Amino acid sequence: MDNGSILETIGLEIIGVMSPVSICMFLVVLIVYSLTSPTTKTPSQQLRTAANLVYLESPTDTTSQKLEGALLNAVVFILLITLVTFLLVILYYYRFTNFLKYYIRFSSFFVLGSMGGSILLTLIQHFNIPIDCLTFSVLLFNFTILGVISVFSQGVPILLNQTYMVALGIIVAAWFTKLPEWTTWVVLIALALYDLVAVLAPGGPLKMLVELASSRDEELPALVYEARPNVGSRTGNRGSNLGLLLAGFSDGDPIELRVMSSSENVVQNDGVREVMSSSENVVQSKEIDGVREVETLPLMGSSSSNERERPVANEEIIRESNEIDRSRSRVLEREIEEEEEERGKGIKLGLGDFVFYSVLVGRAAMYDLMTVYACYLAIISGLGCTLILLAVCRHALPALPISIALGVIFYFLTRLLMEPFVVGTSTNLLMF
């Protein structure tokens, strides 16, 4: 029992992504629920935003009118987003990185300050919180400035950065829930499709952006949630644990065996390559003569992919085997460490995914609590499926399509099928 049971390590990275998403959704539901439930009857004034430029929904319209208008809205919105993303790619391609960073800082300032401020004001009015104008503005200013600082800076604790990412997601999602109902659903579905195309299709803007960033070895100039663990850099490599589980299970040869046998020159094992695809880059990029180093590379690869378990042992092996060429091994180690740093960032989830998950749940909250639970479960399980796929595919994947599809399906199933059933049985106090 020295290092506990295996249940404590599996799934850490999945939970690391799921818990902020859950927090974000929960808070959006609370905001939506507390702000809309007493005043559902009064028609709130319609807002003109990018998502309903063409058509403003009114309750008296017929279904076909609503559907048509919602489709038009969605098309315009998607076109706008595509244009903006291509603009971003172009700017990034011509290395206007600083411009992008400052622009994002400015926009997060704007979001936190004005949109967040207005949500806070509504909450204060709704709950009759006694607070004077001066205090409120000072507090809001501090909150905003800290948020702007935490975006794209290395010195800030990762927890603060993560908190502000979630806060940004909540604020934007709370605004998006003010869209009319039909438009929300159509826009969500359209966004899921757009995400699918933009990330996976060749020439898709997001795919280009990710490839560009990884080829330049830089961070993405965008608001991205990093599920990097905040406990030291040594434990930073959980993202590959699951991949190891999935990739390694197909061939029944345990890692230990490989590690042991690799000193007997059985390096060209396909399984090793499959698990440690990244270490191959090093093999190819560094021209290494002599078998010893080639042998040790998969070892280091394995140390980088499950170093949580045996960091010390592996490094000892590395040092041992590289005794002859000490200086060289230093270089190699530095190389590996850089790579670890790059890979050690953990799973990244775009802020847009946070926003639109929460929009779906927030929209569900306007109907009933039951649909909220169903949608939450559907979205989380969709996210889990996406993460498992990520561990298998090992390149950037769209996070929206599976979750949004499941969420929409479960919303309508719950609303149309389950609600009458459950209400019918439980008002008779029948349960099973």
Place this chain on the structure above:
Amino acid sequence: MTVAAGIGYALLALGPSLSLFVAVISKKPFLILTVLSSTLVWLMSLIVMSALWRAFLPLKTAAWWPYTILILTSVGFQEGLRILFWKVYKKLEDILDAFADRVSKPRLFMTDKMHIALAGGLGHGVAHAVFFCLGLLTPAFGPATYYVEKCSKIPFFLVSAIIALAFATIHTFSMVIAFSGYEEGNKVDQCFAPVVHLIAGMLTLANLAFGGCMIGIPLLYCVAIVTLVHCGKMAWRRLIESRRREGNFSNSQ
């Protein structure tokens, strides 16, 4: 005031499950995933059942036999799902053991297996409480409360919270019993879960009669306590056995 009442109902139904979650489940990410997937399975079973019964609802008759059929089919379907869940879990266990060998960690302990069963059961229980009690609580946060004609002494939300608590307990611990029954091939434990589930479901039929809830709910709690005691005994016996086995093992070495 009503907000406090609503939160109180929610905690009454889900409080024990919540403390179980915080104390046992939340420390192990894999168990959280198990809870989530088991909740999803239960939700899907509910959706399938409601799809089947959608055409016949709402029942106009006051007769009790359509409700009996409804409960029979639902319980049968969910018990079928439990067997499926067990088969999936069995496969997962092999994968986990292989993975444990790979990263040179100990294989699943007996307590780990029971934890997984508990997490699966907790998922079912939480899903029950959420969809049959919490999902209906929306009006409880409003300015009034609601009484059912058949059980006119207690507010409806309170009754449903109390019943949901009993069912959450039954679901949670009967899953542990069922899993250990499947593992040991013990026929009594295997049949225990479906029988208890069916009895509990049938007891709620008493609520259809006037004032029936005064009899039905105490009986329901008896069933819940029987489940709890049986599960406790079984877990105690298995822990003692495994400890003895470990002791023998280390002695023989």
